[in-house]
Amino acid sequence: MRSDALLFGGDYNPEQWTEDIWRDDIALMRRAKVNTVTLGVFAWAFLEVDDDVWEWGWFDRIVGMLHDAGIGIDLATPTAAPPLWLQRAHPEIIPVDRTGHRFHPGGRLGWCASHPVWHEYSTRIARRLGERYGQHPAVRMWHVSNEIGGGNRLCYCDASSAAFSRWARERYGTIDELNRAWGTAVWGLRYRSFDDVTAPLASESGQNPSLLLAFDRFASDELGGQYRRERAALQAAGVTTPITTNLMLTVGGSVADYADWQSDLDVVAIDHYTRAADPRRERELAFVASRARGLDRSKPWLVMEHAAGAVNWQPRNAPKAPGELTRHSLAHIAHGADGALFFQWRASASGVEQYHSGMVPHAGAETRQFAEVADLGSSLDRLAEVAGSLVAPSSAALVCDIPSDWAWEEGEKPLHDHALPRAARAWHEALSALGLVPDVVPPRADLSGYRLLVVPTMYSVSEADAAALAAAASGGAVVVIEHLAGIADPENRVITGGYPGAFRSLLGVFGEEFAPLLDGESVPLSSGAVAREWTSRVRALPGTEVVDSYASGDLAGLPAVTRRAVGAGAAWYVSAEVAEGFDALVERVVADAGVTASVPVVAGVEAVRRVGAGGRSWLFLINHSAADAVVPATGVELLTRAAVSGSVTVPTGSVRVVREGPAA
Structure with missing residues (x-):
């Protein structure tokens, strides 16, 4: 990362073009003030043309041309695209789906993170690149693979099964402890030994949610292991410049538990693509940016990929409106990014992503889109002094956990079409509208600096994480627990004794049963608010104040929202999904926390x-x-x-x- 500039540019795939276009590209990059390109992401088959047969000349030339033009390189290990010769020679590295069928060559990310043959070849290409370009002055950063797990998160092959068995032995120690943790007495699914523990291939019925969550955690660890192997290969080859990979964060989780990766990322870098059908996509962008910032609040982060215009994978791929490219890019910068990079520099003429926009569109440089790209480059040049700064500390944060989102998704639940992560975005939007600029942090983050902590989606919670939130409340924070937080433990077992088990003592409530609503139903609250989709039968224990109640129906008169004084702070419980009247609820919580706007508040x-x-x-x-x-x-x-x-x-x-x- 440069300390004197905001990074600007994107993925560059010169192997798709003739060398005369390379020269045109570099001239256009200079015109647009591009200072960084990501090189080599899909170039493996052009660098290692057969097993241990290498062609470096063309790559040396483009690296040299970019260096001569003063354009820095984020050099990628090309393991997102294993070459066809490797997949033909070793088809065993290609992932197997839940039905037990192995995929075929022809896509990308066609590898199993657990297979030793893949480990050998992927680290070799990383090492060779590091040896050749690790000290090249143009290479300012390294980019391991691409969107790790984005198409191959789960593999059910024999190598994955064997690795999962080893992972389970390391996590649980004894088979009796595994059986206890997963509750295998249900349906008689008891394991005799770790040899019985295999990848959860499809069965004739639903499967144990604890097993499925464990496999999610295992897969995340295996993907993290792949990143670390390639990183170690680069470092062994003498690479000393920053090393990262592009994470895929969303509102509702991701393919891996990135809080476990953070210490091995020299720079937190993400990909982010808005959805054209979302009328408030700028708010989704702000949430994801806050989540990226929350992974490491000590330094700036980076947008490794976003779109200059339309993407190719949505049902209807509308282009960005004039000015939207600039607003999205500068919104990322506002939220702490030290660069805005795109996929990709020049729109491809062929292949799966031929209709994914590029900074240079199919129509060329004399277009509205490229003019806006060039204007953005000039804007980032004028904002160079911002590089290295951080978003001002916030008094409010949302606490969100990726494995907890998996826990909700795995297994049968009381309301199958309930979009639990929607609550996180709603809280983020409402707090942002009040000028609080909230962070989004994992539960292991230091919570001591926040006066308002909202837990909107943590369905599964560890004792340590619950204790940290209770300590924050005792220390003076207002903690808000939403309707489905704290229900299960980290193994996806329901915490018995009353809902929400992990937070029951903190909140001073006793939840008897869930009361999800049928499609189209709603329940009024005594405040005039309206609950939709979810309600709960709850009793307030002595010392707990009832803030709002259900006004009709089977739950009439029972608490919907409660507050309990805790030490110097307080704990709120929202047992329903509040739809109408939500903003008023947020304002009341904010007032209780005593936090005020940290930036000017102007509508829109x-x-x-x-x-x-x-x-x-x-x-x-x-x-x-x-x-x-x-x-x-x-x-x-x-x-x-x-x-x-x-x-x-x-x-x-x-x-x-x-x-x-x-x-x-």
């Missing part, structure tokens, strides 16, 4: 502050509304270089970045 304007050394700060203002907005600010606006005294006008669909301080 997203505001985030970054702070740097010496007390410098920059206020990012992104106008998502259909009208110009006037926002309080004083300093210098960096994109226009205009002095700002008291307020700045942010045109509709535009961004302004104010270096705060006296007006120039």
Whole structure:
């Protein structure tokens, strides 16, 4: 990562083009102020053309051309795309699906993370690249594979089964402990020894949710192991520059437990693609950006991939509207990214992703899209001084856990079409609208600096994580537990004795039963709010205040929302999915926590502050509304270089970045 610039560029695949186009590409990159390209992601078959037969000349040439042009390289190990010769010679490395059928060559990520043959070949290509380019001055960062697990998260082959058995032995120690943890007495699914523990291939009925969650955890560990093997191969070859990989974070979880990877990532880097059908996709972007920031709040992170225009994998792939490319990119920067990179530089003419947009579209450089790309490059150049700064500390955070999301998804549940992660996004949107700029952190994060902690989706919770939240409340924080948090333990077993088991003592409630609503049903609350989809039969224990109650139906008069004083803080329980009236509930919780806006609050304007050394700060203002907005600010606006005294006008669909301080 550069300390003097925000990274700008994207995936570059020169093997798809002739060398005369390379020269045109580099000229266009300079025109657009591109300073970084990701190189080599899918190039394995062009570098190792047969087993241990190498052709480096073309790659040496493009690396040299980029270096001569002053363009830095994020060099990828090309293990996302194993060559056909390898898959033909060793078909055993190709993943097996849940039905026991092995896939065929022809896609990408066609490898099993547990197979020793794959380990041998993937680390060899990483080592060879490290030996050849590890000290090259153009190579400023390394990028292990691509979207690890994005198409091969779960493999059910014999190698995976054997690795899963070993993993289970290491985790549980004895087969009796595994049987206890998974509750295998149900349906008589008791294991005699670890030799009986195999990958959960499809059966004629539903399977043990504890087994399925364990396999999810195993798969995450295996994918993390693949990243670490390639990273170690690069380091053994002499690589000393930063090494990372592109994580795939979403609102509702991901393919791996990235909180376990964080210590081995020199830079947290993510891919992020908005959905064209989402009318508030800028809020989903903000949530994911907050989640990336929350993995390591000590340094900036990076957008490794996002789209310049349309993608190719949604049902309807609408292009980004004029100005949207810039707003999305600068929103990531506002939320702490030190760069905005795209997939990809030039739109492919062939292949599966031929209709995925590029910075240079099929129509070429004399287009609206490329003009906006070039304008963005100039904007990032003017914002270079922001590099290295961090988002200002927040007083509020959402606590979210990826394995907990898997726990909800695995096994049969009371409401199968209940989109549990929706609650996390709703809380993030509401807190952001109040100017709080919330973080999204894993439960193992340091929670001591927050005055408001919301737990919207942690269906499964460990005793240690529950204790950390209770300690935060005792220390003065307001902790909010949503309706399906704390129900199960880390093995996906229901915590018995009353819902929500992990948080029952903290909240001072006794939940008797869930009461999910049928499609279209709703229940009014005494405050005038309305619950949809989910309600619960709950009793408030002595010392617990009933904040809101169910106003009709079988639960009439029973608590819907409660509050209990805990030490210097408080614990709230929201036992229903509050639909209408949700914003009022959030405002009441925020007032109880005593937190106030940390940025200006203007309808339709997203505001985030970054702070740097010496007390410098920059206020990012992104106008998502259909009208110009006037926002309080004083300093210098960096994109226009205009002095700002008291307020700045942010045109509709535009961004302004104010270096705060006296007006120039």
